[in-house]
Amino acid sequence: MSKFRSVLFAVAKLEHFNNNSKMTISRASFSSIPIIDISPLIKMRSHPKHYDQDDMKEKKVVKEIDEACRKVGFFYVQGHGVPFEMIDLVRKLGHDFFNLSTEEKHTIKMTQASGWRGYQTLGENVTKGISDMHEAIDYFRDCDAEFPRLLHEDHPLSGRNLWPSSPAAFQPVYKQYLTIMQDLGRTILEAIGLALVGSRDAFEGTRAGNPFWLLRVIGYPPMEQKVTEVGCGEHTDYGLLTLVNQDDGIRALQVKNEDGDWIWADPIPGTFVVNIGDMLKVWSNGEYMPTVHRVLNDGSKYRVSVPYFYEPNFDAVVEPLDICKKRAEGISKYAPVVYGDHLTNKILNNFK
Ligand SMILES: NC(=[NH2+])NCCC[C@H](N)C(=O)O
Numbered sequence: 001m002s003k004f005r006s007v008l009f010a011v012a013k014l015e016h017f018n019n020n021s022k023m024t025i026s027r028a029s030f031s032s033i034p035i036i037d038i039s040p041l042i043k044m045r046s047h048p049k050h051y052d053q054d055d056m057k058e059k060k061v062v063k064e065i066d067e068a069c070r071k072v073g074f075f076y077v078q079g080h081g082v083p084f085e086m087i088d089l090v091r092k093l094g095h096d097f098f099n100l101s102t103e104e105k106h107t108i109k110m111t112q113a114s115g116w117r118g119y120q121t122l123g124e125n126v127t128k129g130i131s132d133m134h135e136a137i138d139y140f141r142d143c144d145a146e147f148p149r150l151l152h153e154d155h156p157l158s159g160r161n162l163w164p165s166s167p168a169a170f171q172p173v174y175k176q177y178l179t180i181m182q183d184l185g186r187t188i189l190e191a192i193g194l195a196l197v198g199s200r201d202a203f204e205g206t207r208a209g210n211p212f213w214l215l216r217v218i219g220y221p222p223m224e225q226k227v228t229e230v231g232c233g234e235h236t237d238y239g240l241l242t243l244v245n246q247d248d249g250i251r252a253l254q255v256k257n258e259d260g261d262w263i264w265a266d267p268i269p270g271t272f273v274v275n276i277g278d279m280l281k282v283w284s285n286g287e288y289m290p291t292v293h294r295v296l297n298d299g300s301k302y303r304v305s306v307p308y309f310y311e312p313n314f315d316a317v318v319e320p321l322d323i324c325k326k327r328a329e330g331i332s333k334y335a336p337v338v339y340g341d342h343l344t345n346k347i348l349n350n351f352k
Pocket residue numbers: 125126127128132214232233235236237238346349350
């Protein structure tokens with residue numbers, strides 16, 4: 001089939017998709033994680049005045065993302081436009097920070113008073129009651145002028161982000177990175193809006209127009225064969241989209257398929273591993289399911305990963321979208337949940 005015809009074919013299938021075949025795509029036992037070149041989405045964002053050909057390319061990417069969300073819940077993105085130097089620098093600064101003395105790291109120690117933001121030492125974070133073999137710095141969206149009063153002083157997550165003074169470039173680089181990643185998160189979510197609802201603005205406004213975010217800088221010491229200890233225990237992510245920037249050359253992130261097999265999400269230089277969170281499960285009424293994953297750094301190298309979490313509005317009431325309910329014969333599979341409450345419950349259970 002010629003390239004042109006295969007695109008047409010893909011578009012025709014996408015159209016068909018929007019009618020009734022959506023629920024038939026099964027999640028049965030994927031054995032690999034798709035790689036999606038999202039450059040058509042990036043191009044569309046920077047050149048809103050586009051041509052038919054660009055539309056077709058965008059539709060193709062939307063379909064790829066839709067299939068990945070239905071079948072796997074995970075995919076790699078390339079062609080995202082984030083400079084490789086930036087991606088690498090962010091992890092390098094993470095390594096530099098974790099290489100500091102315990103004393104220095106504790107100058108930005110996470111406490112209840114910091115709203116659970118800041119540095120946590122090895123084993124402090126727990127998943128299902130078991131200590132995770134990682135150290136980390138957690139950042140959440142600041143309570144700034146655009147984001148007032150939701151986190152009033154007595155809210156458990158209210159507090160200030162803690163920035164290390166060393167390495168000196170850490171704070172400025174990470175702040176720039178946060179802006180870039182917010183943009184990328186929004187771009188991917190627009191494609192998901194097109195896939196699920198046929199509208200790129202489906203999640204704007206009260207849903208995720210003023211998105212909350214989390215960023216974790218995580219360091220995993222090498223466990224060398226100690227298979228009893230886990231870098232991060234199995235879990236799903238809490239919000240909409242996670243974009244993981246992971247060290248090259250170290251396999252550690254694993255994704256669970258329907259058979260219960262663990263599939264490695266090997267690092268692919270210059271890509272982000274993207275996965276969907278609990279809130280997309282609810283909004284899509286289960287058409288997209290968040291996939292369980294864990295981290296097992298059983299090699300011999302120290303690993304850094306930096307997941308960025310693109311989330312709903314903190315106060316968004318998340319409930320199955322009408323169109324998704326309709327595709328499920330009107331059945332709503334999940335009760336409404338306020339995103340900020342879901343997050344707060346999770347965070348408060350992350351520490352002993
Ligand atoms: N914000 C996160 N995704 N943290 C990683 C998940 C592991 C966390 N300890 C949990 O129990 O859920």
